[in-house]
Amino acid sequence: DAMVIQNPRYQVTQFGKPVTLSCSQTLNHNVMYWYQQKSSQAPKLLFHYYDKDFNNEADTPDNFQSRRPNTSFCFLDIRSPGLGDAAMYLCATSGAGGSYNEQFFGPGTRLTVL
């Protein structure tokens, strides 16, 4: 089955220690998104890629970076995690049909910062 895969499912890091979260997709979708979801809150879009074009949301902290080496993979890098960055990080993909398209989500990576 076509899907969105996130690894690892659980990640523990130390305050200030860089961490990378991984997302891959078999849907061959042009667009990949990263969301942050804090406990009992709505998912919040951090940024997205349309093919290789990177689009950052205005309120995404500089501490968050992303890479998309090819169509299938996208990475979220947190350069210096703080306690406030503990959250579920959701990766999603969609086709290139604009606001019409539903997004397909991965299972998420739950990040703990000690």
Add this chain to the structure above:
Amino acid sequence: AQKVTQAQTEISVVEKEDVTLDCVYETRDTTYYLFWYKQPPSGELVFLIRRNSFDEQNEISGRYSWNFQKSTSSFNFTITASQVVDSAVYFCALSEANYGGATNKLIFGTGTLLAVQP
């Protein structure tokens, strides 16, 4: 500004009861899309339905039905004869056509936690 409000934080029902989850949205766009997603305890958001702003027809899919009313800016979701497997957080989301070209920004409500007791 765009906004989605789900006023019900938590709902608890007993199996076989009907339950309606409310969603109210705000947007200045005339063209937009509304979505419902389900987030079970496993964490993955599962797409349930999409509705565009020009289509106010209600929709039924099995035990699920959706009522879209532009006059009240609402897109409510009803589960008939609820089951334990329906227990999850349900998110309503808005996507505006003016966001930008080929991509899509989902603006989520804060979600409603539905607990269906056996």
